[in-house]
Amino acid sequence: MSTTTTQRTAALTGMPNAGYRTLWRWHFYAGLFVMPFLIVLAITGTLYCFQPQIEPLLYPHRLIVEPRATARLGEDTLLAKARAAMPRGAAAVTAVIAGAPDRSAEFVFRLPDGEKQSVYLNPYSGEVLGTLSAEHRFMQVDRMLHRKLLLGKPGELLMELAACWTLVMIGTGVALWWPREKTSLRAALTPSFALKGRALWRNIHAVMGIWLALGALAFVLTGLPWSGSWGKQFKALASAANLGAPPGSWGGLPLRSVLPGGRGERATVGDTSAAAQSAHGSPAEHSEHEAHASNADSMPGMVMDDLPLPLTPWAVGNTPVPSSVDAHAHASEALPLGRIVALTASLGVTDGYNIALPASPTGVYTVSYFPADPKQERTLYIDQYSGAVLKDIRYGDYGAVSKAVSYGTSLHMGRYFGVANQILCAAISLGLAGMAVTGCVMWWKRRPQRALGAPSRERAAPPMRGWKAALVLLGIVFPLMGATLVAVWLADRAFFGRTSRRDPDAQPS
Known part of the structure; x- marks a missing residue:
């Protein structure tokens, strides 16, 4: 009996190959959609894993300085020099605290047109080394490609869909690979280079997969919590179920405050945050945005994710940002940045x-430590007048889900166990790109002319209730x-049914 006849008989009689074509058909559709996104995710993800090594090579004159035996200048002196170097109307929003002797000092400003720009200084001399656009620097562009294809919300949703369909591709791919009949597990796990043509491509694709x-499964599951739609809902659910950062970690200070000198109405914690203030600049530095900033200050529900910080722990993303309290309402000036840095050091x-700077009378200093x-991990909110710690969130305060996501994030980004973690992530990412390429080659070799080339349906497909239930659950x-x-x-059903039936004897890809 020929191989083709055996396959047909197996499909009709319920032998181990029954249901094979149905799985292959869904694997084909999943791969068809996922392949281009998988290549983008693989390349951008690999680059982002090596950000600590790549950025100093791209911007050595801004990021790297010659270490000196002399003491570094204070943060307030450096911030003053950075302000003097920026155009009129620019507002400082973030201070990057890096104590390595060969790294420059960095401050992020919001320009009058809304763009954010980093300014770099030699921490020993105060010399301005240059500036970089916070949004358009190479690694930020790479990160936005990875997250949303530089297309905003639509791109973010597309990437989320690609990740979800990758789950279908993985599940059906494993099922198609599963050893059948007399195939040994060892043979199924070892590529056979004796094969030629499309059979070789199929074998490499299956074994590599x-x-x-x-x-791949780990990448998807650790990346989805950061997605723009499902990830936000998942974070809100985890917080509501007390599986994220617990809501009860406030200090004993009053949770309401007034502007210094009684210049305003009392505001509830969360109604006023450094997030909205930093987004539009302070009234003193941005007079043209004063009305807009005032409206933003009164908006309820400002949370940690709104702050002008490059990265923050996932667990604290929905944490309300407090306001500076009224215990020192008579004070007319905020504490200098140097005092906040010293206080943070005393807390370990x-x-x-990074420190998000307060940009209004009720703003707070927000310290985000994301190692x-x-x-x-540590998140601190510090009253800008008294230096009181309004909130101190640590890993031990996280719920079970947030702890798991924190570890997953560190592994996903190649940070947890150093260079070995980076290499492992790069190998998986580039391997997945290779899977996309081999899948595309197999499709190209077997595609019929003027047709999509989807695998044919089985003439007597089994119920496959387990798979259907899994898809419904997904x-x-x-x-x-x-x-x-x-x-x-x-x-x-509507468009590809008849075309697919023209290819009853096609080999799986």
Whole structure:
């Protein structure tokens, strides 16, 4: 009996190959959608993993300085020099605290047109080394490509869909690979270079895929909590269920405050935040935005994710930002940045963190420490007048979900165990790009002319209740994907049914 006849008989009689073509068909549709996004994710993700090594090579004259035996200038002196170097109307929003002797000092400003720009200084002499656009520097562009294809919200949703469909691709791919009949596990895990043509491509694709499946699954599951739609809902759910950062970690200070000198109404914590203030600049530095900033100050629900910080721990993203309290309402000036840095050091955070600066009378200093080890993560809110710590969130305050996400994030970004973590992430990412390429080659080799080339349906497909239940569950957990699953199923029935049946003996890809 020929191989083709055996395959046909297997499909009709319920042998181990029954259901194979149905799985292959869904694997094909998932791969068709995911492949281009997978290549973008692989390349941009690999580059971003090596950000600590790449950026100093791209901007050596701004980021790197010659270490000196003399003491570094104080943060307030450096901030004053940075302000003097920026155009009129620019507002300082973030201070980057890096204590390495060969690194420059960095401050981020919001320009009058709304753009953010970093200015770099030699911390020993105060010399201005140059500026970089915070939004258009190479690694930020790479990060936005990775997250949203530089297309804003639509791109963010597309990337989220691609991640969800990758789950379908992984599941169906493993099922297609699963050893059948007399195939040994060892043979299924080892590429056979004795094969030629499309059979060789198929073998490499299958073996490479199974070795990468676990890593791909880990990438998807650790990346989805940061997605723009599902990720935000998941974070809100985790917080509401007390599985994220617990809401009860406030200090004993009053949770309401007035502007210094009684210049305003009392404001509830969360109604006024450094997030909105930093977004529009302070009234003193941005007179043209004063009315706008005042309106933003009164907006309720400002949270940590709104602050002008490059990265913050996932667990604190929905944490309300407090206001400076009224215990020192008579004070007319905020504490200098140097005092905040010294206070932060006394609390155990000495290097490698960012401070969002207060930009209104009720703003706070927000310290965000996001190191490679999740257990060391720290978020501090400090009253700008008294220096009182209004809130101190540590890893131990996180819920179970947030702790898991923190570890997943560190591993996903290649930060947790150093260069070895970076290399592992790069290997998985580039391997997935290779999977996309081999899949595309196989499709190209077997595609019929003037047709999509989707695998044919089985003439007597088994019920496959388990797979259908899994897809329904996936659609419920990820509603956006659920909608596209239905759309693909309808399109397959309406447009691709007849064309697919022309290729009953095609080999799987």
